[in-house]
Amino acid sequence: MALPQAKDDALTARLSALALPESAGWLGAARSEARARLLAMGLPVRRDEYWRYTDPSSLVAPAAPVAVRFNPGDEPEAFDAIDRLKIVFVDGVFDADASDDLTLSGVEIERLDRAGQADIHWAQGTYGVLEARGQTPVARPFAALNSAYATDGILIRVTGRAARPVALVYVHSSETSDAILHHCVKLEAGSNLTLLESGPAAARFNKVLEVEVGDGAEFHHIRVQGRDHERRAATHLFARVGAGASFRSFTLTANGRLTRNEAVIELAGPAARAHLAGAAVGDGDFHHDDTVFVTHSAPNCESRQVFKKVLMNGATGVFQGKILVRPGAQKTDGYQISQSLLLDEDSQFLAKPELEIYADDVKCSHGSTSGAIDETALFYLQSRGLPRTVAQGLLVLAFLAEAIEEVADEAIADDIRSRLEGWLARHAAKAGK
Amino acid sequence: MLEIKNLHVKLEEEDKVILRGVDLSIGAGEVHAIMGPNGSGKSTLSYVLAGRDGYTVTDGSASLEGAELLEMEPEERAAAGLFLAFQYPVEIPGVGNMTFLRTAVNAQRKARGEAELTAGDFLKVVREKARALKIDAEMLKRPVNVGFSGGEKKRNEILQMAMLEPRMCILDETDSGLDVDAMKLVADGVNALRGAGRSFLVITHYQRLLDHIKPDVVHIMAAGRIIRSGGPELALEVEMNGYADILGEVG
Numbered sequence: 001m002a003l004p005q006a007k008d009d010a011l012t013a014r015l016s017a018l019a020l021p022e023s024a025g026w027l028g029a030a031r032s033e034a035r036a037r038l039l040a041m042g043l044p045v046r047r048d049e050y051w052r053y054t055d056p057s058s059l060v061a062p063a064a065p066v067a068v069r070f071n072p073g074d075e076p077e078a079f080d081a082i083d084r085l086k087i088v089f090v091d092g093v094f095d096a097d098a099s100d101d102l103t104l105s106g107v108e109i110e111r112l113d114r115a116g117q118a119d120i121h122w123a124q125g126t127y128g129v130l131e132a133r134g135q136t137p138v139a140r141p142f143a144a145l146n147s148a149y150a151t152d153g154i155l156i157r158v159t160g161r162a163a164r165p166v167a168l169v170y171v172h173s174s175e176t177s178d179a180i181l182h183h184c185v186k187l188e189a190g191s192n193l194t195l196l197e198s199g200p201a202a203a204r205f206n207k208v209l210e211v212e213v214g215d216g217a218e219f220h221h222i223r224v225q226g227r228d229h230e231r232r233a234a235t236h237l238f239a240r241v242g243a244g245a246s247f248r249s250f251t252l253t254a255n256g257r258l259t260r261n262e263a264v265i266e267l268a269g270p271a272a273r274a275h276l277a278g279a280a281v282g283d284g285d286f287h288h289d290d291t292v293f294v295t296h297s298a299p300n301c302e303s304r305q306v307f308k309k310v311l312m313n314g315a316t317g318v319f320q321g322k323i324l325v326r327p328g329a330q331k332t333d334g335y336q337i338s339q340s341l342l343l344d345e346d347s348q349f350l351a352k353p354e355l356e357i358y359a360d361d362v363k364c365s366h367g368s369t370s371g372a373i374d375e376t377a378l379f380y381l382q383s384r385g386l387p388r389t390v391a392q393g394l395l396v397l398a399f400l401a402e403a404i405e406e407v408a409d410e411a412i413a414d415d416i417r418s419r420l421e422g423w424l425a426r427h428a429a430k431a432g433k
Numbered sequence: 434m435l436e437i438k439n440l441h442v443k444l445e446e447e448d449k450v451i452l453r454g455v456d457l458s459i460g461a462g463e464v465h466a467i468m469g470p471n472g473s474g475k476s477t478l479s480y481v482l483a484g485r486d487g488y489t490v491t492d493g494s495a496s497l498e499g500a501e502l503l504e505m506e507p508e509e510r511a512a513a514g515l516f517l518a519f520q521y522p523v524e525i526p527g528v529g530n531m532t533f534l535r536t537a538v539n540a541q542r543k544a545r546g547e548a549e550l551t552a553g554d555f556l557k558v559v560r561e562k563a564r565a566l567k568i569d570a571e572m573l574k575r576p577v578n579v580g581f582s583g584g585e586k587k588r589n590e591i592l593q594m595a596m597l598e599p600r601m602c603i604l605d606e607t608d609s610g611l612d613v614d615a616m617k618l619v620a621d622g623v624n625a626l627r628g629a630g631r632s633f634l635v636i637t638h639y640q641r642l643l644d645h646i647k648p649d650v651v652h653i654m655a656a657g658r659i660i661r662s663g664g665p666e667l668a669l670e671v672e673m674n675g676y677a678d679i680l681g682e683v684g
Contacts, residue, residue, distance in 0.1 A: 374523075374525075375486065376523050377523050377525045379483075379484075379485050379486065379507060379523075380519065380522070380523040380525070381525070381533070381537075382484070382506065382507035382508045382511070383483050383484070383485075383507045383508075383510075383511055383516075383517055383519075384508075384511055384533070384537040384540075384541075384593060384597065385508050385511035385512050385537050385538075385540045385541035385544065385597065386508055386536055386537055386540050387506075387508050387540065388506065388508065390536065390540060391508075394528050394532075394533070394536065395525070395527075395528070397527070397528075398525065398526060398527025398528045398576075399527065401527045402527075
């Protein structure tokens with residue numbers, strides 16, 4: 001079927017600025033297939049239902065809009081105090097000098113282009129595969145574009161208990177960088193990995209992370225998207241969670257002109273568990289979109305979605321979250337909450353929660369709220385001597401607490417909290433009336 | 434300590450006048466009680482003194498130890514030594530009671546140019562004061578007032594008062610919703626804080642709280658004004674005859 005002209009034009013313009021990386025063997029085949037998927041679906045336009053609340057034009061544009069780098073001052077790097085294996089990308093290119101040695105007990109780590117040269121590789125069953133599965137029922141063109149055109153990435157296979165977290169650090173250096181990274185993680189049965197991601201990455205960042213969680217394995221993912229005000233990002237997280245396995249992902253987003261974080265999670269084996277959480281704080285020219293699709297394909301699975309946003313000075317928050325319960329996925333326990341705290345009348349929150357259920361013995365709940373700060377609570381705290389800004393900070397952290405609780409590791413959770421406290425303190429002067 | 438002169442207040446949004454010229458002078462170490470029927474303006478007086486939004490002062494003044502109160506932010510009034518025990522203490526999910534207390538104590542110390550309490554010192558003090566009010570460790574850990582019974586909330590107010598050591602305490606219907614035992618416990622907490630030049634303004638409907646917290650002066654408030662002042666016997670008179678006689682007398 002022919003694409004609408006607008007989509008076709010956008011696609012042609014975008015692809016003209018890209019070169020398909022040369023890959024032979026399995027990776028080359030995966031790239032071609034992804035490109036065919038992309039050509040069939042085209043790039044999104046504002047009229048697409050799935051992009052109703054987020055304007056994709058700056059993501060579709062042939063060149064990345066200029067994004068001035070942000071100087072974080074003396075703020076420590078994310079996860080600074082956590083003992084971790086660092087893998088550094090500068091504007092989307094692996095930086096061997098800045099990275100640690102890629103050897104870790106219980107884990108195999110390899111760069112994408114190197115793995116692509118192998119005749120056969122475990123990643124054949126993952127790269128572009130989870131992405132392709134995630135294209136139905138809703139098309140995710142930026143993810144297909146990523147699988148075809150990714151210029152770098154890391155493949156991680158976990159065979160045991162990872163000795164320490166693996167940290168992907170994204171450095172933004174050029175004001176016009178346009179980075180496309182694709183990572184795959186495969187956790188073999190019973191294995192365990194914590195994956196950290198941090199940094200603004202590039203002026204414009206397109207990232208796909210595919211995660212296969214084997215039976216009984218545990219995957220923890222904690223991401224901090226960096227404080228660049230002007231960066232733009234479209235990220236996709238595809239995961240397939242096996243029997244009795246556990247998947248947890250938490251994202252902190254502070255600033256960024258445009259962020260679209262899509263998560264497509266399938267609970268594929270019985271008694272699998274997936275927890276997705278996000279805390280976003282935005283001031284001014286900030287548009288943050290969490291788009292989540294959780295599919296229960298097996299019985300006795302549990303899923304949780306907890307997304308909280310604090311918005312001020314005209315910032316916009318979007319949440320599109322769906323729980324699909326397939327026939328036979330009995331005893332499903334699904335929970336979804338999306339909430340925003342609007343610190344002024346200029347900010348807005350747009351939410352579209354959805355449930356689609358084809359099994360008769362399930363428990364699913366969802367809720368979405370949008371509200372102002374509780375003035376009564378604020379006065380109560382002030383009357384005890386807390387300056388308004390401090391009182392507001394306490395209430396904001398309290399509002400975000402349910403999302404941060406999804407970070408299991410206390411040291412990492414403390415890192416997240418102190419980052420938020422810093423952000424709130426810096427933005428307090430603007431927020432306080 | 435507290436000097437209120439000719440205070441006129443209206444609701445900001447409704448243009449409704451609530452206080453119509455309140456005059457009140459409370460000396461250091463004195464305990465005053467304000468009684469009055471519903472809608473007489475007692476709670477409004479306490480909110481206006483503490484600095485709650487939503488009221489417009491159209492005339493008059495209020496000062497605390499010589500400092501003009503009405504110009505200050507609520508937190509500045511607290512640091513200056515004013516404390517309001519709320520009639521309805523506010524529940525704040527997600528904020529631990531202990532974190533709240535420590536942040537409050539240290540915010541006030543900082544505002545006054547004093548050193549902040551260390552976590553260890555703070556804990557020692559709070560445990561001791563909580564014990565006296567029969568507030569257990571569990572209550573300290575829970576979010577502020579969330580899931581507290583009426584009595585627990587009021588005891589928590591008194592604990593905050595004990596920790597913050599204000600100069601001027603306003604108790605807004607602290608007896609409402611309390612049974613006799615709980616009222617006794619709260620009153621003991623208040624009485625333990627009397628002395629050292631600390632003053633109290635006790636707002637109540639009923640005389641019974643004043644059996645436990647003995648006032649020096651009792652005021653009767655009606656229609657936004659203090660219409661009569663006297664000794665503790667005035668509270669007994671209200672208890673015996675209700676407000677009707679006094680109101681009739683003045684009216």
